[in-house]
């Protein structure tokens with residue numbers, strides 16, 4: 001695939017100030033002297049010109065469009081280049097033809113879902129897949145269409161993509177009188193969707209629409225603290241908490257990639273300023289744990305509770321910490337530091353294993369109490385860890401690299417087990433894990449304790465506790481060591497997303513195979529006449545369906561499955577970064593004039 005970086009074409013601000021230009025050599029020195037004296041006079045000029053020429057030749061040597069897919073070769077520590085280890089290609093890879101066929105099958109499913117939406121719910125947010133109805137459950141700005149644009153492009157449906165632009169142009173970004181727009185959702189679905197489609201296709205009108213929308217959303221940062229509000233009236237810029245008392249960490253951070261990429265391709269300072277101000281708040285805030293809690297005070301801009309989580313109110317924020325660093329060609333180190341601090345907290349405090357099956361899970365701590373709950377949303381954590389290991393490479397010390405990768409594999413396995421244990425082969429929304437307690441009721445399952453013990457005993461066996469990948473037979477319900485709290489599967493992407501990241505970064509084909517198994521279960525249990533619908537009881541077949549086809553099914557679930565099956569590296573992990581709704585944005589590098597103009601601390 002030819003990668004276009006059209007954003008280089010739209011920057012209109014002249015980069016160099018007049019003062020930085022080299023003065024032209026004065027011609028008088030040529031005339032005024034001759035012989036040896038003349039040469040001595042000319043000498044500084046000759047040296048000067050040689051340097052200037054050298055600089056120009058060097059600069060001309062640089063390709064105008066940088067290919068960030070080659071990033072592993074770049075020195076990321078600023079000292080010496082990192083050796084590049086080609087990915088391990090095991091013998092387990094399935095035959096090419098089979099995977100190509102599978103990719104095509106995923107594409108057919110995407111077209112089935114999109115066709116249902118376009119014939120039954122065109123212009124609305126989402127299709128109702130069992131009744132064939134339609135709904136405006138976000139803002140009525142054709143949510144499913146916008147969310148599907150980049151998937152269309154990636155799957156090669158270019159005519160359909162171009163046809164859709166006419167509908168995108170017609171969206172007014174206004175709301176019915178009585179409503180507010182949810183900032184988090186609009187940024188990650190709409191803005192992310194438009195920007196990703198623009199970056200992939202280079203269609204300028206998509207950038208215009210992204211800019212139109214971002215301008216309307218910008219007043220969301222007009223709060224006392226500068227942290228974005230929960231809801232915004234896109235007509236007036238008025239803000240609303242939409243019934244909430246405080247704002248989640250995910251809500252605060254899940255806009256950094258979109259607005260910063262937009263600042264880069266439009267040259268608009270305010271997109272950078274408003275979002276960087278939020279990051280500044282993060283850098284200034286210290287917590288007793290080094291990790292940020294779930295809820296924040298919008299007026300004071302400070303954390304409000306002691307609830308630490310990798311789930312609903314946090315997981316997307318964790319993604320944006322690492323991914324900002326990846327997106328800016330691995331320059332935003334402060335953001336990376338926050339990521340590493342948070343992960344270190346999570347690994348040390350939120351990872352537990354069960355007693356018998358040794359299932360590794362991530363849980364929450366609320367005011368010092370463990371909940372031992374595992375959310376499906378947290379199943380994106382293993383993918384994030386894998387992306388971190390992949391992009392950090394050897395700049396992450398060996399022990400931490402191993403630790404992160406073991407954690408990723410163990411967590412992904414547990415999420416996978418919550419799928420394979422069920423008769424539908426699909427996993428529940430949330431489970432209550434059976435805590436491993438000693439006789440006094442003290443928790444025994446802290447993963448880090450087991451990990452350290454394993455290290456001390458000479459790293460015996462195939463890996464630390466909680467990381468085995470065996471395909472065991474499905475245990476009786478009472479032996480599973482967890483019970484579903486929310487027994488439904490709503491076509492969610494988090495686990496296939498993690499499988500995609502693990503497959504790309506480790507080249508271990510078990511992740512690909514497992515992803516395909518999930519796809520087959522989706523086909524078998526969620527397909528309807530019009531599209532796909534979530535199911536209400538994962539351990540019951542047939543099961544009642546939920547009359548909903550969330551737009552993320554097309555934006556994320558099917559996209560990651562397609563990329564997982566496709567034999568080409570269509571969206572290389574080093575050249576693109578997925579936002580929290582699966583929209584890939586290109587890696588770019590701030591130029592020196594941008595760094596100066598924005599007053600960046602890089």
Ligand SMILES: *[C@@H]1O[C@H](CO)[C@@H](O)[C@H](O)[C@H]1NC(C)=O
Pocket residue numbers: 176177178179180233234235236237238
């Ligand atoms: C949003 O702003 C418009 C224009 O000022 C106004 O007519 C509408 O009532 C506002 N909506 C809400 C929910 O406040």
Ligand SMILES: *[C@@H]1O[C@H](CO)[C@@H](O)[C@H](O)[C@H]1NC(C)=O
Pocket residue numbers: 219222237
């Ligand atoms: C920000 O809010 C203040 C008061 O709440 C208001 O006066 C001002 O016009 C707002 N600015 C923008 C850009 O919306």
Ligand SMILES: *[C@@H]1O[C@H](CO)[C@@H](O)[C@H](O)[C@H]1NC(C)=O
Pocket residue numbers: 269270273599
């Ligand atoms: C951006 O922020 C910097 C530093 O806080 C400030 O000097 C500058 O005026 C801001 N620019 C805009 C356009 O808000």
